[in-house]
Amino acid sequence: MKTDIQIAQEAKMKPITEIAQNIGLKPEEIEQYGSTKAKVSLKVWDRLKDKPDGKLILVTAINPTPAGEGKSTTTVGLGQALSKLDKNSMIALREPSLGPCMGVKGGAAGGGYAQVVPMEDINLHFTGDLHAITTAHNLLAAMLDNHIHKGNDLNIDPRRIVLKRVIDMNERALRNTVIGLGGRAQGVPREDGFDITVASEVMAILCLAKDITDLKERLGKIIVGYTYDKQPVTAAQLKANGAMALLLKDAIKPNLVQTLENTPAFIHGGPFANIAHGCNSVTATQLGLKLSDYLVTEAGFGADLGAEKFFDIKCRFADLKPDAVVLVATIRALKMHGGVDKEQLSKEDLEALEVGISNLEKQIENIKKFGVPLVVAVNKFPTDTDDEINFVIDKCKEMGVEVSLSDVWAKGSEGGLDLAEKVVKTIEEKPSNFKVLYDENKSIKEKVEAIAKEIYGADGVEFTSKAKSNIKQLEKLNLDKMPICMAKTQYSLSDNPSLLGKPKGFDITVREIKVSAGAGFLVALTGAVMTMPGLPKVPAAARMDIDEEGKISGLF
Numbered sequence: 001m002k003t004d005i006q007i008a009q010e011a012k013m014k015p016i017t018e019i020a021q022n023i024g025l026k027p028e029e030i031e032q033y034g035s036t037k038a039k040v041s042l043k044v045w046d047r048l049k050d051k052p053d054g055k056l057i058l059v060t061a062i063n064p065t066p067a068g069e070g071k072s073t074t075t076v077g078l079g080q081a082l083s084k085l086d087k088n089s090m091i092a093l094r095e096p097s098l099g100p101c102m103g104v105k106g107g108a109a110g111g112g113y114a115q116v117v118p119m120e121d122i123n124l125h126f127t128g129d130l131h132a133i134t135t136a137h138n139l140l141a142a143m144l145d146n147h148i149h150k151g152n153d154l155n156i157d158p159r160r161i162v163l164k165r166v167i168d169m170n171e172r173a174l175r176n177t178v179i180g181l182g183g184r185a186q187g188v189p190r191e192d193g194f195d196i197t198v199a200s201e202v203m204a205i206l207c208l209a210k211d212i213t214d215l216k217e218r219l220g221k222i223i224v225g226y227t228y229d230k231q232p233v234t235a236a237q238l239k240a241n242g243a244m245a246l247l248l249k250d251a252i253k254p255n256l257v258q259t260l261e262n263t264p265a266f267i268h269g270g271p272f273a274n275i276a277h278g279c280n281s282v283t284a285t286q287l288g289l290k291l292s293d294y295l296v297t298e299a300g301f302g303a304d305l306g307a308e309k310f311f312d313i314k315c316r317f318a319d320l321k322p323d324a325v326v327l328v329a330t331i332r333a334l335k336m337h338g339g340v341d342k343e344q345l346s347k348e349d350l351e352a353l354e355v356g357i358s359n360l361e362k363q364i365e366n367i368k369k370f371g372v373p374l375v376v377a378v379n380k381f382p383t384d385t386d387d388e389i390n391f392v393i394d395k396c397k398e399m400g401v402e403v404s405l406s407d408v409w410a411k412g413s414e415g416g417l418d419l420a421e422k423v424v425k426t427i428e429e430k431p432s433n434f435k436v437l438y439d440e441n442k443s444i445k446e447k448v449e450a451i452a453k454e455i456y457g458a459d460g461v462e463f464t465s466k467a468k469s470n471i472k473q474l475e476k477l478n479l480d481k482m483p484i485c486m487a488k489t490q491y492s493l494s495d496n497p498s499l500l501g502k503p504k505g506f507d508i509t510v511r512e513i514k515v516s517a518g519a520g521f522l523v524a525l526t527g528a529v530m531t532m533p534g535l536p537k538v539p540a541a542a543r544m545d546i547d548e549e550g551k552i553s554g555l556f
């Protein structure tokens with residue numbers, strides 16, 4: 001069996017100029033990065049803003065296993081299959097981070113015969129967006145410490161600084177650091193630390209900003225820390241946001257590439273799915289809707305987190321109206337939800353499946369709460385047996401939900417034709433009545449409770465004393481009327497990763513509430529949330545190589 005990289009290297013890519021032309025872009029509206037990648041000017045918006053939008057399809061999943069369940073693969077495969085049906089379709093995905101790429105997961109550009117290409121470039125430095133975000137963020141950090149060193153006119157309390165530095169690498173040794181050591185001339189010593197770049201608020205902002213003006217305003221609202229009398233200090237007060245926006249002038253433009261079958265794809269922005277909203281940029285999604293009749297996009301983690309944030313944060317801010325949801329389920333993950341050990345997932349186990357299906361049932365119920373019609377896609381793995389597949393398909397039918405067996409990983413578009421047909425039919429026959437889950441003007445407690453009870457199935461929410469004091473402070477500062485971005489384990493509907501299936505009789509514990517004032521949401525932290533991952537004992541990087549001819553291996 002060929003590896004993802006081998007399949008990607010055999011792709012017959014079209015020149016990016018041709019891909020751009022096919023979706024109606026003019027030569028002056030793209031900037032080429034080599035022959036197979038391009039950035040698209042945001043000026044296109046002026047030309048297309050009155051054109052009706054295409055249909056918006058969100059791909060999400062049940063609670064996953066640690067390997068990922070194939071959301072990106074299904075997104076790409078569905079886009080390819082829609083093209084195969086002669087539909088004018090596009091894909092919008094997140095751009096990968098080097099941290100997980102070099103760490104556990106390897107590349108993040110789909111898999112098998114459903115990938116975006118050039119896969120190596122997309123997974124490595126691509127068009128430099130992550131570099132630009134890292135630099136913009138670290139400029140703010142540098143200006144902050146310089147301000148304190150040069151007299152601290154803003155009266156910033158160095159013990160109340162909330163902005164860390166960032167790097168696009170899994171680097172546990174940098175989680176907690178001390179800076180400014182070495183004497184008077186080296187700055188003011190204080191405790192600091194690093195987050196991974198995709199956890200930067202700058203990334204979340206880039207993904208939510210409509211244009212440069214909006215970007216600059218949002219960057220200006222980033223809270224870097226608090227004064228000695230507990231007042232927030234912002235990037236605008238440090239006069240950093242103009243230069244930050246300048247550093248992001250190209251990063252804000254969506255990147256255009258193609259799939260293995262030449263379907264056009266935007267790969268743009270990649271905020272963390274825990275402390276941020278985990279979706280590609282609003283600009284890419286909105287442009288994609290103008291340039292195609294069907295735009296397939298994806299949200300990180302399972303539907304309880306990813307889809308909820310896609311709806312309640314991204315769609316709310318960008319006024320997007322999703323037309324359909326594709327809910328990806330795998331037999332492997334359903335068996336895991338039924339209690340099967342990770343090592344035993346390749347063995348047939350109908351009993352476990354019967355128990356584990358409860359996770360799919362709850363996620364279906366949740367999607368229905370947002371009023372968007374859905375199709376379940378069973379992402380077929382080579383180890384699935386016919387009896388297992390039929391069981392899941394029959395269950396979906398019993399629930400009255402459209403279902404399709406998707407084999408896009410092994411067969412590309414051919415393996416997704418049934419799914420594509422069912423998605424088109426669903427959109428044509430079932431109008432979407434999309435609505436967000438809660439009113440953002442409600443109290444923080446009410447908003448968190450709505451998500452925990454309605455979506456996770458929790459009995460209630462316990463706020464620790466720290467969270468309660470955060471809420472008081474945020475209310476006092478008038479920073480409480482924003483949507484909630486839940487930071488929770490992706491492996492369970494609850495905040496306990498070991499509670500699989502559809503857990504009952506649990507409370508969610510919120511231990512802290514942070515504000516991302518520039519992005520425009522409040523982050524409710526449950527459990528242990530990692531903003532700087534570490535590398536495993538044998539990192540994926542240890543398998544990667546390049547030869548004299550520039551041929552890359554080991555990148556999955």
Ligand code: ADP
Pocket residue numbers: 004061064067068069070071072073074108109110111112379380381382409410556
């Ligand atoms: P997600 O987007 O849910 O994290 P991905 O689409 O990135 O998941 O897939 C995760 C990994 O699983 C990739 O390496 C991909 O090649 C592999 N994969 C996805 N679907 C299948 C499948 N049906 N059979 C075998 N491997 C698959």
